[in-house]
Amino acid sequence: MTAAKAILRRVAPQLLTLAAVLGLIALVHPGFFDVSIANGRLYGSAIDILNRGAPVALLAIGMTLVIATRGIDLSVGAVMAISGAVAAAAITSGIGLVPTLALALVTGIACGLWNGLLVAVLGIQPIVATLILMVAGRGIAQLITEGAILTFNHKGLIFFGSGAFLGIPMPVLIWLAAGLLVTLVVRRSALGMLIEAIGVNLRASTLAGINARVLLIAVYMTSGLCAALAGVIAAADIKGADANNAGLWLELDAILAVVVGGTSLLGGRFSIIASLIGAMIIQAVNTGILLSGFPPEFNLIIKAAIILVILVLQSPTVRTTLAFFRRDKASAEAKAETVIQ
């Protein structure tokens, strides 16, 4: 009970922000919360947000862990393109669904292993180490698809992009399941604490007996696996692997989701649930802009303005100032303390 309360208090700002953004969209587009059933699956704008947000949500899971170790993974967008290309190439070669998925996911894990080795063993700064795969990865994906969009018609693989189970779109189920699984693994064991320890002080945690090298590699491999899942979903969604565009710039959205979720880029404490809500906030903004009917020239400006407002409201300085103006001085100080923590 207290654990649930603690989680709720941690994600309260993100939930309020999400509610505010959704309320804003409902003002612009009255039928926003209407959900009906079409073709045996839930259908509506709110469902679209959950569904379209799947790639960024999945990337954000891995990115949260990487950022908690004071790292960053710029390669996730390119890894999406690679694993999507691998999945498309494998399924068109006729090796069947299970080997195809296995191959695509193993590719993602291998990409993560490469990043992890560069960071943990060679000691290259994460932003530089993952930049290498970010640039080269798209080229690798293009080599696999030979520069064209590699299309496929395998019902089983397409199911992961546009299928539904119990009326809920598959991508939504996948990111929810992945988020739950990773949260349980890191929070029901000491893993989460160890990851935070590495992020706070690598040297101290090593001296305290944490095998930081193995843990760092594992974290980057998790990020690669999440990116591979996102890549398979993105390819299955359009029944084809588009090496040029799959996951393009999504690494930035994933980092933004983590930041909006309140995890510091300086490493340490993290919350996967908050990052997932952050991903939904970003997707809600995207979908809201599309529904609003503004000319496309305004898209990026509106998005930037909304994100700016969210980040300003979350900034410690603004929140302590707001708290300062409240009458109850004692509660203000208590709030300020929780913010600083």
Place this chain on the structure above:
Amino acid sequence: MLSKKAWMGACALAVLAFTTSGALAQTIGFSQIGSESGWRAAETTLTRQEAEKRGIDLKFADAQQKQENQIKALRSFIAQGVDAILIAPVVATGWDSVLEEAKEAEIPVVLLDRQVDSSDDLYLTAVGSDLHHEGKVAGDWLVGAVGDKPCNVVELQGTTGSSPAIKRKAGFEEGIAGHDNIKIVRSQTGDFTRTKGKEVMESFLKAENGGKSICALYAHNDDMAVGAIQAIKEAGLKPGEDILIVSIDAVPDIFQAMAAGEANATVELTPNMAGPAFDALAAYLKDGTEPPKFIQTESKLYTQADDPQAVYEAKKDLGY
């Protein structure tokens, strides 16, 4: 010393004269941008095919999206003394000096697909498609298809600010101008990609009464249309019947959709820019006929009546 140099020069000239007059086949250098899209790959394939058909010895150089590589390729073509040069310039500026070198060497240069900012006496001609006209052909088709019925159109634009997006939009609007029954009710960018085309179409469908008030979709390229077709199908509507679909480019996948009755029309951006270029060069090299400075390729309209399956079979191996 001097006489030795002169003798060598004469020798070189003689060799050059012998090779040019002795060789039956023309040698043409082709500097391609790279292979950033399926269309570009198809252009390369067709240029090779057209050259082979005419017995031309084509020297191919892939610039991998870099202008410096294209300038190097042009200089090496000039040094080799080719009969003509084709170039698909990666950017519009910075070509003056290398084009002047080609002019001094009396090698005609033909621009493919894209234009340059240099003075037009530095190249023989430019072959390309008129983006504005492509949009107009699509608009004209829709006017003919809906007749007098009221029709709400949703538009999937290309990348915001790109010249194909601006010109294809303006051309389409010109095509439907004067027909007040046809209205563009929603217009958003789909960045020329399938994923964004699908996502934006999903929001169009929700914003427009579940898609019931949408009569037609105009997409600035086929890839976005292919994505949108999936969104329409997933919403329980029939693309091609409930919502008419017209797009531009004529890539193979849209012909598959047309064969299945899920798309209605596409306007071709032909990857065969080399054919007209070779024809103009042949006339110029034979008796000095000056072609016009811009040769516009045909923006051909394909509909379901044009045997889309056969077109698909013909196009699918071009490297799209």
